[in-house]
Amino acid sequence: MIIIKVLLFIIFFANLIKTFKSFIVNYAIIMITISIIGSGKLSYNLSEAFISNKELRLNEIYSRNNKNIKLFNKKIKFTNKIDSLSEADFYFILTNDDSIEEISKKIKTKNGMILHSSGTKGKDALSNHLNFGVFYPLQTFSFNKKIDFTKTPILIEGNSQKSLEKLKELCRILEVEFEEVDSKKRLHYHLAASFANNFTNHILSLTDELVNKFKLEKKFFIPIANETFKKFQSNKSKESQTGPAVRNDVKTLKKHEEILKKSNYLNLYKIITKSIKKNDL
Known part of the structure; x- marks a missing residue:
């Protein structure tokens, strides 16, 4: 028994x-296979999204140098030989815009789809391939904070309906919000994003400098900054513009300029003040 x-x-x-x-x-x-070219901030964040998804497999990341490799997940395979990349379903070129076309020509694939993530480069920069397109996350990236791609809009473009469907399927797997836009429209998004992020961040960094210079409490500026972004979310930024410029409070403007006269920011203050007074695009 x-x-x-x-x-x-x-x-x-x-x-x-x-x-x-x-x-x-x-x-x-x-499993959908992916190879990444580049080891910058976007590469770091996308690699995290890829390796954490059970339906995706990150084959490897190509990097010309070892500068940022130590910041990536230890499980990721790196290579410095672009001509020996594994066959993949998607190849993400995540480098500076000027090198996209050069790198595209070095990638050898039978059926893989070549993608770049530039906001300003047209999809035809990859036209030496049969399947190509754009996967552009409208977001700012860094190494010290992982981005949640489920809360990041992705602008996509494909060279054919087949390529577009492949991109849409990838977006569904990543559970991201996506929108199909052409290269011209994407450039407009990129321009607007420069104001929403790059310029705004620069202004906030100047606020930090003023806070430090005059020994102010930074926490007192958080509520006003948050309220500003709430107004932007409700499409009321223009009509809710306040301050001495919109009131044409000349005396206050002169006091501000007097404080800034020995700094590098006086000209910027005057330009923004003039723009607010005009209140037109």
């Missing part, structure tokens, strides 16, 4: 292993 139980257990265990192996094989077949 004991022998029969042992044999049944062995058979059950063998079938379990067989089923598990079959599952692994099938699972590996349906």
Whole structure:
């Protein structure tokens, strides 16, 4: 009786292993494979999103130098040979805009789709390939804060309906909000994003300098900054503009300029003040 139980257990265990192996094989077949070119901030954040998704497999990241590699997940494979990249479903070129076309020409693939994530470069920069397109996250990236891509809009473009459908499927797997836009429209988004992020961040960094210079409490500026962005979210930024410029309070403006006269920011203050007074694009 004991022998029969042992044999049944062995058979059950063998079938379990067989089923598990079959599952692994099938699972590996349906996974979407990805290779990344570049090791900057966007590469870091996207790699985190890819390796944490069970339906995606990050083959490797190509990087010409080792500067940022130590910041990436230790599980990721790196290579400095672009001509030896594994065959993948998607190749993400995440480098500076000027090198996109040069890198695109070095990638050898049979059926893979080549993508760049530039806000200003047209999709045709990749036209030496059969399948190509754009995957542009409208977001700011850094190494010290991982971005939640489920809260980041992605602007996509494909060279064909087939390429576009592949991109849409990738977006669905990543569970991101996406919108199909052409290169011209994407450039407009990029321009507006420069004001929303780059210029705004610069102004906030100047606020930091003033806070430090005059020994002010930074926490007192958080509520007013938050309220400013709430008004932007409700489409009321223009009509809710306040301050000495919109009131044409000349005496106050002169006092501000007097404080800034020995700084590098007086001209910027005057330009923004003039723009607010005009209140027109």
